[in-house]
Amino acid sequence: xxxxxxxxxxxxxxxxxxxxxxxxxxxxxxxxxxxxxxxxxxxxxxxxxxxxxxxxxxxxxxxxxxxxxxxxxxxxxxxxxxxxxxxxxxxxxxxxxxxxxxxxxxxxxxxxxxxxxxxxxxxxxxxxxxxxxxxxxxxxxxxxxxxxxxxxxxxxxxxxxxxxxxxxxxxxxxxxxxxxxxxxxxxxxxxxxxxxxxxxxxxxxxxxxxxxxxxxxxxxxxxxxxxxxxxxx
Amino acid sequence: xxxxxxxxxxxxxxxxxxxxxxxxxxxxxxxxxxxxxxxxxxxxxxxxxxxxxxxxxxxxxxxxxxxxxxxxxxxxxxxxxxxxxxxxxxxxxxxxxxxxxxxxxxxxxxxxxxxxxxxxxxxxxxxxxxxxxxxxxxxxxxxxxxxxxxxxxxxxxxxxxxxxxxxxxxxxxxxxxxxxxxxxxxxxxxxxxxxxxxxxxxxxxxxxxxxxxxxxxxxxxxxxxxxxxxxxxxxxxxxxxxxxxxxxxxxx
Ligand SMILES: Nc1ncnc2c1ncn2[C@@H]1O[C@H](COP(=O)(O)OP(=O)(O)O)[C@@H](O)[C@H]1O
Ligand SMILES: [Mg+2]
Numbered sequence: 262x263x264x265x266x267x268x269x270x271x272x273x274x275x276x277x278x279x280x281x282x283x284x285x286x287x288x289x290x291x292x293x294x295x296x297x298x299x300x301x302x303x304x305x306x307x308x309x310x311x312x313x314x315x316x317x318x319x320x321x322x323x324x325x326x327x328x329x330x331x332x333x334x335x336x337x338x339x340x341x342x343x344x345x346x347x348x349x350x351x352x353x354x355x356x357x358x359x360x361x362x363x364x365x366x367x368x369x370x371x372x373x374x375x376x377x378x379x380x381x382x383x384x385x386x387x388x389x390x391x392x393x394x395x396x397x398x399x400x401x402x403x404x405x406x407x408x409x410x411x412x413x414x415x416x417x418x419x420x421x422x423x424x425x426x427x428x429x430x431x432x433x434x435x436x437x438x439x440x441x442x443x444x445x446x447x448x449x450x451x452x453x454x455x456x457x458x459x460x461x462x463x464x465x466x467x468x469x470x471x472x473x474x475x476x477x478x479x480x481x482x483x484x485x486x487x488x489x490x491x492x493x494x
Numbered sequence: 495x496x497x498x499x500x501x502x503x504x505x506x507x508x509x510x511x512x513x514x515x516x517x518x519x520x521x522x523x524x525x526x527x528x529x530x531x532x533x534x535x536x537x538x539x540x541x542x543x544x545x546x547x548x549x550x551x552x553x554x555x556x557x558x559x560x561x562x563x564x565x566x567x568x569x570x571x572x573x574x575x576x577x578x579x580x581x582x583x584x585x586x587x588x589x590x591x592x593x594x595x596x597x598x599x600x601x602x603x604x605x606x607x608x609x610x611x612x613x614x615x616x617x618x619x620x621x622x623x624x625x626x627x628x629x630x631x632x633x634x635x636x637x638x639x640x641x642x643x644x645x646x647x648x649x650x651x652x653x654x655x656x657x658x659x660x661x662x663x664x665x666x667x668x669x670x671x672x673x674x675x676x677x678x679x680x681x682x683x684x685x686x687x688x689x690x691x692x693x694x695x696x697x698x699x700x701x702x703x704x705x706x707x708x709x710x711x712x713x714x715x716x717x718x719x720x721x722x723x724x725x726x727x728x729x730x731x732x733x734x735x736x737x738x739x740x741x742x743x744x745x746x
Binding site: 393405411419491492493 | 577592603607
């Protein structure tokens with residue numbers, strides 16, 4: 262196989278890695294917000310449930326969570342063929358894609374997992390804003406919503422950009438875990454070449470894809486951070 | 495008739511009684527200076543007036559409007575509390591400016607959100623106030639680019655922008671380097687000349703004597719002594735007041 266053929270083959274896998282990355286970010290980042298608010302709720306049961314969920318999700322390996330999401334529906338409903346295998350078959354028959362069901366399982370696991378990590382970053386950011394900022398808003402006769410939207414939010418965003426950047430960079434590398442239920446992400450593709458064509462170098466070559474992407478992310482996130490550095494809170 | 499009447503205000507935090515029955519009244523245009531050692535409840539009193547805390551007992555009346563009367567069973571909803579706050583302004587010890595807004599933005603934010611006029615009117619008013627506190631050349635700066643004294647003057651302009659009936663100051667110069675207190679005190683003096691009704695918690699005794707119509711000395715949650723500056727500073731009746739003033743004098 263030529264270098265370009267290998268590149269093409271690995272790119273097919275990297276698109277899946279990028280898909281997992283994008284969906285996790287687009288779904289997980291907003292989902293983290295209600296979880297953060299639950300964790301800060303004054304209503305004790307909501308707070309407790311939220312804290313336990315976050316504790317479990319952050320305390321258990323993501324790989325295990327992928328397995329659990331993948332196998333749990335079948336066990337729960339005493340179904341011989343797991344839900345996601347059915348989806349796999351459905352998509353294969355109708356669209357000729359062979360791992361769509363498993364990709365969905367991975368997307369669910371990643372989204373939940375990252376939403377919990379994000380929620381802790383949001384919570385830390387929100388709780389780090391001094392009480393004085395809220396009180397300054399209150400004495401000016403502003404409502405709670407106005408204070409949050411117009412005063413607190415931007416300060417929180419400024420503070421969470423660096424930890425979010427770390428999480429986002431970890432996320433692209435974590436997509437390799439999809440491997441565990443045989444989703445054809447880039448490392449799975451490289452392994453495929455090792456198994457069928459006895460080519461080892463493509464496995465090392467995958468590193469270049471990650472590095473390129475992380476480099477891009479670093480530049481973009483650095484720009485965002487810089488853009489928000491015009492004030493100091 | 496008095497503009498502000500506070501009657502028998504009491505406030506507990508758990509088991510500690512912080513305010514033990516504070517009563518006073520203030521005429522329109524008067525300046526009340528509150529002095530007293532730390533922990534005597536001065537901040538808590540200002541916070542009750544600004545509805546950052548709700549008193550456990552007592553009542554607060556502004557003009558002919560009873561804002562809160564703890565003797566009545568009703569609990570105030572968020573909207574009523576918010577409306578009540580608009581009668582007062584509060585300038586904090588540590589300014590609490592909004593860091594992501596420029597000087598001008600800090601002053602226009604609340605009037606804009608509360609729709610207190612057209613954007614042009616609000617901005618013109620903010621420029622006028624910032625000119626009044628001597629910051630016309632800093633309109634586009636951000637709070638972190640200002641000295642403490644400048645930040646406090648922005649905070650005063652921000653509070654004035656909503657035209658509160660009573661403007662409260664909680665130790666406005668305590669967080670400042672000594673050489674910066676003058677510019678803030680000058681602004682407060684200027685407000686007195688414009689007949690702004692003010693309550694100023696301060697440790698600056700000379701300033702209190704000069705600017706106040708009434709001086710209140712608080713100790714352990716009660717008003718130990720209250721009167722004109724001459725009465726309180728030159729002829730204190732209570733032993734506690736005498737020893738406090740003596741101690742304050744020693745420091746300088
Ligand atoms: N939120 C609070 N919870 C518990 N105790 C408080 C709270 N706020 C103030 N206190 C207590 O009330 C007392 C008076 O405080 P404060 O009003 O800040 O006094 P001052 O401003 O005169 O120094 C202090 O003993 C303080 O510890
Ligand atoms: Mg105080």
